[in-house]
Amino acid sequence: MFFHNFKYSLKTLLRNKSLIFWTFAFPLILGTLFYMTFSDISSKEKLNVIDIAIIDNEEFKNNNMLKYSFDVLSEDGSENQMFNTKYTDKDEANKLIEEDKIVGYLLIEENTPKIIVNKSGINQTIFKYVTEEVFQKGKMLENLDYSAMNQNIQEIMSSETVNLNNVTNDNLDYIMIEFYTLIAMACMYGSLFGMTSINYKMANISSVGKRVAISPTKKGTTILSSLMASFLLQLIGIVILFLYTIFVLHVDYGSHIEFVVLLAFVGSLAGQVLGVFVGSVFKVGENSKIGILIGIIMSCCFLAGMMGVMMKYVIDTNIPIINKLNPVNMITDGFYALYYYNTFDRYWFNIISLAIYSLILTTISFFVIRRQKYDSI
Amino acid sequence: MNKIIEVKNLTKEYKNIKAVDDLSFDVFEGEILGLLGPNGSGKSTTINSVLSLLKFSKGKIKIFGKEMKPDAYDIKAQIGVVFQEVSVFDELTVYDNIDYFCGLYINDKNIRKNYVEEAINLVGLENFKKFYPKQLSGGLLRRLNIACGIAHKPKIIFLDEPTVAVDPQSRNNILDGIKKLRDNGATIIYTTHYMEEVEILCDRVIILDKGSILAMGTCDELKELTAKSEKITIEVNDLENNIIDKIKKIRNVEDVKYENGILLVTYTKGKENLVHMVDFLKDNKINYSKIFSERPTLNDVFLELTGKELRD
Numbered sequence: 207m208f209f210h211n212f213k214y215s216l217k218t219l220l221r222n223k224s225l226i227f228w229t230f231a232f233p234l235i236l237g238t239l240f241y242m243t244f245s246d247i248s249s250k251e252k253l254n255v256i257d258i259a260i261i262d263n264e265e266f267k268n269n270n271m272l273k274y275s276f277d278v279l280s281e282d283g284s285e286n287q288m289f290n291t292k293y294t295d296k297d298e299a300n301k302l303i304e305e306d307k308i309v310g311y312l313l314i315e316e317n318t319p320k321i322i323v324n325k326s327g328i329n330q331t332i333f334k335y336v337t338e339e340v341f342q343k344g345k346m347l348e349n350l351d352y353s354a355m356n357q358n359i360q361e362i363m364s365s366e367t368v369n370l371n372n373v374t375n376d377n378l379d380y381i382m383i384e385f386y387t388l389i390a391m392a393c394m395y396g397s398l399f400g401m402t403s404i405n406y407k408m409a410n411i412s413s414v415g416k417r418v419a420i421s422p423t424k425k426g427t428t429i430l431s432s433l434m435a436s437f438l439l440q441l442i443g444i445v446i447l448f449l450y451t452i453f454v455l456h457v458d459y460g461s462h463i464e465f466v467v468l469l470a471f472v473g474s475l476a477g478q479v480l481g482v483f484v485g486s487v488f489k490v491g492e493n494s495k496i497g498i499l500i501g502i503i504m505s506c507c508f509l510a511g512m513m514g515v516m517m518k519y520v521i522d523t524n525i526p527i528i529n530k531l532n533p534v535n536m537i538t539d540g541f542y543a544l545y546y547y548n549t550f551d552r553y554w555f556n557i558i559s560l561a562i563y564s565l566i567l568t569t570i571s572f573f574v575i576r577r578q579k580y581d582s583i
Numbered sequence: 584m585n586k587i588i589e590v591k592n593l594t595k596e597y598k599n600i601k602a603v604d605d606l607s608f609d610v611f612e613g614e615i616l617g618l619l620g621p622n623g624s625g626k627s628t629t630i631n632s633v634l635s636l637l638k639f640s641k642g643k644i645k646i647f648g649k650e651m652k653p654d655a656y657d658i659k660a661q662i663g664v665v666f667q668e669v670s671v672f673d674e675l676t677v678y679d680n681i682d683y684f685c686g687l688y689i690n691d692k693n694i695r696k697n698y699v700e701e702a703i704n705l706v707g708l709e710n711f712k713k714f715y716p717k718q719l720s721g722g723l724l725r726r727l728n729i730a731c732g733i734a735h736k737p738k739i740i741f742l743d744e745p746t747v748a749v750d751p752q753s754r755n756n757i758l759d760g761i762k763k764l765r766d767n768g769a770t771i772i773y774t775t776h777y778m779e780e781v782e783i784l785c786d787r788v789i790i791l792d793k794g795s796i797l798a799m800g801t802c803d804e805l806k807e808l809t810a811k812s813e814k815i816t817i818e819v820n821d822l823e824n825n826i827i828d829k830i831k832k833i834r835n836v837e838d839v840k841y842e843n844g845i846l847l848v849t850y851t852k853g854k855e856n857l858v859h860m861v862d863f864l865k866d867n868k869i870n871y872s873k874i875f876s877e878r879p880t881l882n883d884v885f886l887e888l889t890g891k892e893l894r895d
Contacts, residue, residue, distance in 0.1 A: 210686040214675065221674035406672075409636050413670035417731065420634050420664050421687035422656040428687075578653035579638045582597065583631060 207423050208431045215403060215435035224496070225398050230443045233392040234450055240388060241455045244381040255290045256329045259302055259311035262293040266314045271344030272337070276312075279336070288336065312337055326516035328383075334519060335546070382545070383538075385457055387512035390537035392447050393473035394503040396440030400481025401495055403432040404571075408486065410580040419578075429575065433478065440474050462544050465553060469544070473537040476560045480533065483567040486574040506534035536560045584611035586648075587739060587770050588633065593642035595628050595794075602628045603639070604794040610739075610772060615765050617785030618774040619881060621891075625794035626774040627667060630741050633772075634664060646739070660688055663737030663769075667744045669728045671716050677727055678703070678712040681734050688735035702734035705760050722753025729757060733764060740764060742773045746780065758783060778881040790885060797888045802881065809879045809887045813856050817846040817864070818873040826867060833863060 219225060260266060260276060267273065278284075280291035292299075292308065299311040303324050310323035310330050319341050323330040405411050407429050409419035418428055448470070451457040459466050484499050509532055511518030518538070521529045529535040540556035547553075588610035595603040603625045610616050618626045631637040633644050635653045644651045646658045671680045681699045689695040703709055706726035716724060729745055742761065746754045761784060765771055775781060781788050782802050790797045790805065798805055822841055830839050830846075835853030839846070850856045857876040864871055885891075 207687070207690060210683075210690075214672075214679070214683045214686075217679065218672050218674040413666055413668045414672055416636065416666055417664065417670045417684055418687065419636060419653075420659060420662065421684070422660040423687045424656070579635060581638055583636055 208427055211423070211428050211431040212435050215406075215432040216439065218406065219399055219402060219436055219439055222402065225402060228398050228496075228500070229392070229395045229440065230446065233388060233395065233443070233447050236391075237385065237388050237447065237451055237455060240381060240384045241457075244384055255287055256333060257290045257292075257308045258333055259292040259294050259299040259308045261296050261299060261311060261313040263295075263314065265317065266312075269314060269317075269344065272312075272314070272319065272340055275340040289333075309333060326514075326519070331516065331519050334523075335542075339547070382457070383511065383542075385451060386538040386541040387507055387510055387534065388451075389444070389447065389470060389541070390473060390510065390534040391503060391507050391512065392444055393440075393470060393537055394477040394480065394506065394534055396436070396443065396474050396477035397479075397481030397484065397499050397503070398496065399436035399440050400433060400478040401485035401499060402481075402492070403436040404429070404482050404485030404575070405492055405495070407432055408575070410489070410583045411485070412492075416583065425575075425578065433482065436481075437474065437478050440478060441471070444470050444474055460545055465544055465550070466541070469537060469540045469553070469557065472557055472560045472564075473533070473540075476533050476536075476564045479564040479567045479571070482571045482575075486571045503534070506532045510535040510538045530559070531563075533560060533563055536563070584613065586610070587612050587646065588772070589643075589645040590629075590633060591643045593629065593632055593639055593644065595625075595632055595637065595639040601794050603632065606642070606794070606796060608789055608796065608799060610770060612770055613765070613768060614786040615761070615771040615773055615784050617781040617788040618772065618791060619776065619778060619781050619788050619885075620774075620791035621776055623793075624776075624791040626791055627743055628794070629791075630664075630743055630772065630774060634662070634741065661738040662741070663733045663735060663739070664741045665729050665732035665743060665745050667747065667774075669716070669724050671724075671727055671731055673716050676713050676715055677708055677719070677730075680716070680727060681730050684731040685734040688737075698734050698736060702730040705733070705763060706730045707756050707760075720750075720753075721748055722750045722756075725749050725753060726757065726760075729760065733769075736767075736769075738769060740769050740771045742771060744775055745773075746775070746777065778885075781881060788881065790881070790888065792885075792889050798884065805881060805884050806879050807852075809884050813850040813853075813879070814877045815848045815850070815857055815860050816873075816875055816877070817848070817860070817871050818844060819846050819864075819869060819871040820844050822846060822869070826869065829867070830863070833859060 276289065276291055279288040281287055292302065294302070294311075296313065299308070299313075299322070302308045303311060303322070309327065310321050310333055312333075313320045313322060319337050321330070321334045321337055323333075406414055407418055407425070408415040419425070448459075452459065480502070481499065484495055484502075488495055488498060490498075507513070509517060509521050509528060512534075518529065518535070521535075529539070536556045536559045540553050540560075543550070543552035543556065586609045590609070591607050593603055593606040594601065606625075606629060608616075618629065620626050628637065632639045632642075633646075633651065635644075635651050635655070646655075647661070649655060649658060651658060672683070675683060678699065681702055682695065685695050685698055685702070689698060703712060706729050708723065708726055708730060711719060711723060711727075716727065719727065725745060725748075729742070732742075733740055745761075746757055749757065758780065761771060761773070773781070773784060785802070787799070787801055788805055789799045798808055827839055827841055827846075830836060830848060835850045835856060836848055837851045838849040841847075848860065857874075861874065864874075
């Protein structure tokens, strides 16, 4: 019975043209468009050393972590060089920024780092992220045992501070950021499969669901086998997207492929669960549900930076809770973490966030789906 | 006869509106029971409650002597349902649709293959096995809908208005198929608002309106409920007024109308009214071109019980 339902679930989903378009074709089309649109921009805006300034006030001088890190990252001729840094005062920094000689400057006031820029862009975003990361690591170190810190400060700093990949290498490319959100979007678009599978099995949602409900096959068997079929198709879609972007669009996903696969898997699971949630909780027609899902996904993609990297920066800076709850951001942020940092803390944080998000939606959906009799159908 | 289904005091309320009001009836093995009533009379709600799809406010339902519950899988295995709306997958062919739904009941592939073929033959879809639902006409879709509900050879079949919006040829095909199912031993609960179908098919009929049972019995028993017994129509020219007065005095005649050469005589209950009328015409040397009798229909019964037509 399980295999019978699994087989026909695959058949029905595979023959649903609208689903196949959104989950298989649309990400490929969008990926191709990204490639055609951004590859030229990317090559022109290849990230080299970024010109910045730092306000050399007392607070900066007293912040060993930031001071040491920017020294290392600004070392002339070093393969780790990321910034060309001018240490100056605020007036001079403002003048430099007006003359476009620097992308922005760092000012530490009241023990809080502030990045001042006059326009948005990838360099400004990188400057902000690096500063934020170093500052957070510094805070973390402050909480360590002081005597131990004193003893091992150099060692700790060298292992914890300068843990950014060489951002001038070929991996860091403007187009990559778009591809991260594209993969995250594809993971979320798998929700359409999950939603359709649930629709077909719920008596209060579809007429075929009524037929399934009056059969002697247990609800758990039909729903589980259908969801497995839809998850399999979703994974196939993601694999096709990866293969297409790697072999046709020549996207380099870096050396941590096993972590990339794990993140895509967990992201797809989260997408599937979102579909089950919308499919079971919303009592509207299938087209309305597709509209709801696409609306949710595109909003999440927008907030995660798909339509402009600065949006992610703005949200992270001003309303971080939104992106903390945004599954698309959890996936894209996981990818950023893989490429920009050697440590995996941030990566695992996103994986765990996705797992918790999936668990919560699954629990709510379970209580809706387990009903066997309905008030009205 | 064995009771297959027992429904006692079934009540279903939607926000203080009683969709089904204290319904009690039994279904006997091998019969076709018709649930006749206008749209909104509670037919589908009754079926969905019996199938344990709908929560109901009050009442008890037993099938094969056991309480019907959502997890009564042994009972469900012996039930087939043809819903009012066409319930098939647009993405599957005719054959695959029937095979899928049959597979929810029958595990064995070989047995299932035979069952699917038999269902296809029963509804006359032999030439459409590889067609997708969107390629089928309305009538053929209805036949597919039926095949999906009965392919696993259930002992009890619920047919909820299976002939709605169906062309006459397909309707005849469907009705023939239903008779065959009954002949093969199935017990059938058939809801419709087409009284002609009920008269052709059903052994017993329950007339529903506003969620309540108005009457229950065989078609003949129900027709006995109406005061009108028979209508006799005669095509006759130049009828004199005194003849009409004489007809009014014939036993059991309730009303006489004469317009445009058509004489319409309505009777109360009585036997051999047509014979008596023919004798009367002969005795009074009245020439007529045509004479025929009409028995009261279930619509007359419904009209008399509710004051409205079945299709109002």
